[in-house]
Amino acid sequence: MEHVDCVVIGAGVVGLACARTLARAGRDVLLLEAAEAFGTETSARNSEVIHAGLYYAPGSLKAQLCVRGRDLLYDWCRARGVPYKQIGKVIVAATEAQRGDLANIIDIARKNGVELEPIDAARVAELEPEVRAVAGLYSALSGIVDSHALMLSYLGDLEDAGGVLALRAPVTGGAIHDDRIELVVGGDTPMQLACNDVVLAAGLGAQTVARAIGLTPPQGWLCKGNYFALSGVKPPFQRLVYPIPEPGGLGTHATIDLAGRVKFGPDVEWVDQIDYRVDPSRDARFYASIRTWWPGLPDGALAADYAGMRPKLAPAGAPPADFSITHPHPRIVALYGIESPGLTSSLAIGEHVEALTRT
Ligand SMILES: Cc1cc2nc3c(=O)[nH]c(=O)nc-3n(C[C@H](O)[C@H](O)[C@H](O)COP(=O)(O)OP(=O)(O)OC[C@H]3O[C@@H](n4cnc5c(N)ncnc54)[C@H](O)[C@@H]3O)c2cc1C
Known part of the structure; x- marks a missing residue:
């Protein structure tokens, strides 16, 4: 069994943002992605709008992370040359x-x-x-962004900070221990990992992965x-x-x-x-x-x-649910229901998750 410091599961825009933030905070990060490329699921199938933060229940994670994420995102795009336009x-x-x-x-x-x-x-x-x-x-304050260029810039930042992305590396199982989380990874190079910390950012697959490692996720x-x-x-x-x-x-x-x-x-x-x-x-x-x-x-x-x-995270007809970013075990942060405005919020979600891993 190999030992790794910190594993992020899922390389969509949110997993990439979490991975780069953790790596910039000095963690050794391995980002595991089931598909053969990063960002091919929801992060490639959205409106690419930078939301101002108009609609979300005051005080909710959606509201807070959208407003903070929007400002971080505009700054990031300007600094990193990611194509965007604040078109209103x-x-x-x-x-x-x-x-x-x-x-x-x-x-x-x-x-x-x-x-x-x-x-x-x-x-x-x-x-x-x-x-x-x-x-x-x-x-x-509303705008548009090239989401693929954005994800590429997050990946570049992750790699500059020493992090590694593994493609065709689906997490298929695992076990939770007090002092480590074990993960079973299938795909091209099957392996077993013992991790200090795990961030679950598997988007539509979040509930499946959570159950596979022994968590009880919310219904989706x-x-x-x-x-x-x-x-x-x-x-x-x-x-x-x-x-x-x-x-x-x-x-x-x-x-x-x-x-x-x-x-x-x-x-x-x-x-x-x-x-x-x-x-x-x-x-x-x-x-x-x-x-x-x-x-x-x-x-x-x-x-x-x-x-x-x-x-x-709520069915048809029910009031909208907030993002769910939970800390079900001292070594796990699990994200569920990261729908819109997840792209806009991605950098702020990364900050939020990194802070949770320190508690
Ligand atoms: C129709 C639509 C429009 C939207 N428009 C906007 C918008 O304009 N602005 C905005 O801010 N937000 C928007 N959003 C929201 C935004 O697209 C999402 O919040 C964001 O892309 C979610 O990113 P993610 O990384 O959580 O998920 P994903 O992009 O789905 O990434 C999850 C990754 O996890 C991987 N994975 C799954 N299972 C495993 C496993 N077992 N092992 C390893 N990897 C695994 C998947 O392959 C995938 O690559 C929209 C969403 C939708 C659906």
Whole structure:
């Protein structure tokens, strides 16, 4: 059995951020990833939006880590040359009935200490002439980031600090002892490891890994988010455009990637298993929902694109759950339900996890 100081399980954006933070704090870090490349699951299947921190329950981990993570992320991107743009975001009320929802968002944003500018219909039209709204909010702190370049920069930092990433190295079992955690690793180079500390950041696989090493994880649910790309139409927006949030997600919004490509989504589809195919017949709902705030969307302009899977900790219809970052054993930190805004929060999650490993 080999002995290692600190193992992080899962090389998505969160595992990479935790691993680099631990390595920078002087730990010897081994990052284990089941797939043949890092960042191929949820971290490659999201909106790539840097969230300002508008929506999350005040005092929650989501609110705190998003606000802190957003600032760290902008600084990191500037310092490390990771492509990003602080393009801003317009949230729109398409009907009079939705004005109350805008007021709720303002209230939460204030409690979270996030700047948000109420704007009237004329200002919405000035900012985004194609968008129809009765009123809106403007968030100057929202932006977009190249998530793959970001993960590559975390990996580079991990390796500069002496850490190692092992690919095709799935954790398949283990045992918890007072003085060490043992892990069984399958894949190309099967091995058994005795670790001082373990961070479980396996995303959609977190509950499975937790049970395999003898933990009792919280129950999880899967909520798919489908995207449709805008094709054959000149990009109509300069900024991110979001409707009022819906249960389970932030509403079928328009995002622009760094190449200028516009896509819509993610919608909310509760599922029993992971299947990333996008059913093209969902386009009818997309047309209807987008046309409530962009009436000029032409027929035939939407093409089924990709999907991501939200690792939920509350079922359909229940109030949204917070991130779960637990310390079930002095040598283990376990992360569950790291859905949005996990990408934005990644550096702050890394700080939070590193601090927990010292307690
Ligand atoms: C549709 C959608 C849109 C989103 N949009 C945004 C957004 O715009 N902004 C934002 O801030 N956040 C967004 N998010 C959230 C964000 O994408 C996630 O919070 C983040 O990517 C989670 O990263 P992770 O590292 O926890 O998980 P993952 O990226 O899933 O990584 C987990 C890794 O663990 C590995 N693994 C699993 N089991 C094992 C095992 N047994 N052994 C070893 N490795 C294992 C997996 O292969 C995977 O690589 C979105 C999420 C979704 C689903």
